[in-house]
Amino acid sequence: MKTPLIAALAATLTLSACGSFSSRINPFNWGKHRAPKGDVLTPAGGYPAARTAGPLVPRVQSMRVNRTPDGAIVRATGLPPTQGYWDGKLVATNDGKPDEHGVMTYRFVLVPPPEATPVSTPQSREVNVAAHIDNNALRAIRRIVVEGAQNSLTARR
Incomplete structure (x- = not known):
């Protein structure tokens, strides 16, 4: 009776450690690590200004x-x-x-x-x-x- 109780308590404590939002063990945090801000794909000089309107269709x-x-x-x-x-x-x-x-x-x-x-x-x-x-x-x-x-x-x- 003591062994199943101790095993259940150990499993509960182990899983509760995964619940920390900053834990790397937490599966909800997997894949959420962002690239540093310097690694962006913005072209040098920025994007060209958007055109709001061109000439009228003939x-x-x-x-x-x-x-x-x-x-x-x-x-x-x-x-x-x-x-x-x-x-x-x-x-x-x-x-x-x-x-x-x-x-x-x-x-x-x-x-x-x-x-x-x-x-x-x-x-x-x-x-x-x-x-x-x-x-x-x-x-x-x-x-x-x-x-x-x-x-x-x-x-x-």
Whole structure:
């Protein structure tokens, strides 16, 4: 009777030592040792500044507004002059609020390629973007406009 009691007491004391948060025996601490702060992968000179917006897409080819349970999704397709344009966005004007006539305007912006690229076919140059409008904002909107450099497309309610 004494041997099982002593064995159980020894096991309890051993396991309670693992519960210390600073113990290396504690399995919850395994793999949590961090590398020193000098071992980071930041490039010399830091990261380049993020671009917030590029030029307007020359031509907005199509636009569609799809209703969702929590609002609407505005989708647009643009045609840049060459291949390689990227990071397309619909940037809301007027701080993302409709104007006094209920018009919500988006600017279709792209980031140009870093070097000259081929023109190729129109299908290979198309860029698709989308923006979400929640139900609260949608109540005040009567028209949605997507602007490009040469044209703009409108959807009415």
